[in-house]
Amino acid sequence: MVQLVLWDIDHTLIDTRGVGRELSAAAFQRTTGLTMRKQAKIDGITEAVIFRETAKLQGLATDREDFERFAAALAAEHLLQAADLRERGHALPGAAAALELLAADGIRQTVVTGNVRPVAEIKLQVFGLDQHILWNLGAYGEDDDQRSKLVKLALRRAQVSPADAVVIGDTPADVEAAHSSDVRVIAVASGRSDEAALRDAGAETVLPDLRDTELLVKLVRGGDPR
Template sequence: MPLLVLWDIDHTLVDTRGVGRELWAEAFEEVTGRSMREQAKVDGSTEAVILRETLRLHGLRESRDLFERFAQALGAVHVRHAAELRERGRALPGASPLLAALAGRDGVAQTVVTGNIRVAAEVKLAAFGLDRYIDLSIGAFGEDADERPELVRTALRRARTPSQDAVLVGDTPYDIEGGLSCGVRVIGVATGRTGADGLRAAGATDVVADLADTEKTLKLLTK
């Protein structure tokens, strides 16, 4: 049976250990001319939403042009600091062997549904050797939509895959809600700020503590 696996990135596959926020602040200052005093909530949000709310916290007005310039700057700082990201960040336990195991199965395609802009997503995955397993051409990114459900729909459309043949893996209630709203089965991973109970309460089909047990997670993904 064909299977499309939709991966979230941050706190599901990788942990930037603070580098991501530093790069975000650098791009924010480059585009606005202001030092970032505080950042809006990022868990489960897209870059457009995070920027809009962060601008509001600084008394600044949003515009589509500003977001486009910010997205370009954010991509550029990720490229410039890719080595630092690789040195300080990490792939979460089990991520690489699980992606490799799925890549070796006939009929399985893997991509991402992420609030990151595409360049940032590419850099984060490549920093830890995960990009080799992911088909980014059918993914959905922070430039594509503001809300998770629309990102999921975008990925399904690009992959030409019905919702019943897809499974989404993420660490926040927003990931879960986005998948469920599109009829996609969802596996919650308790490696972010939301614990297992919170992910179950959000409606996750299954929940795992992390991705370290490759065989267990494979069975859940492919059942």
């Protein structure tokens, strides 16, 4: 039986509806002194890579120390603007119920996310989705540039085998990262990638969203989606 669910956050459990980009821009300016005119690709990418590539678009070379200052600034911006995030963003339909049902089923849950840990914690706290997340088992944007390595790290922290885990995410990057560690994937087309793109990436199962929580729990257990 599956022992661990590895959740993605953005567009899987929540949607910040543009607030996230605004907070990134504020943190970028606080860190570099430059206006973030363009932002690098973000879907399925870790925060360290997003910062580095975004800086390049502004003609700026950065190092690890710059990223660490940016990560601290980003966490600070999320704390300062938590009320705005709560007002303008939202938990995605079915997210809270899915977390509750999986917890009731005795399945441990954590996150594998490109967000740095403090931001991940704030985002889920703001929308009341943090109660069943085992944060110390997760893997975050400051842990490694490559999402595939984050899955491996979470498995090590949780001390479970790939066969005993499931990744739930909304991007082809989630699918590819899971499969690099031989972990099964339940993809949800609640982000920018549609069901066809997620199937093309190799997802074993694709759902339109998290609304059918009983089906999701059945799929986590390894049941037939039919």
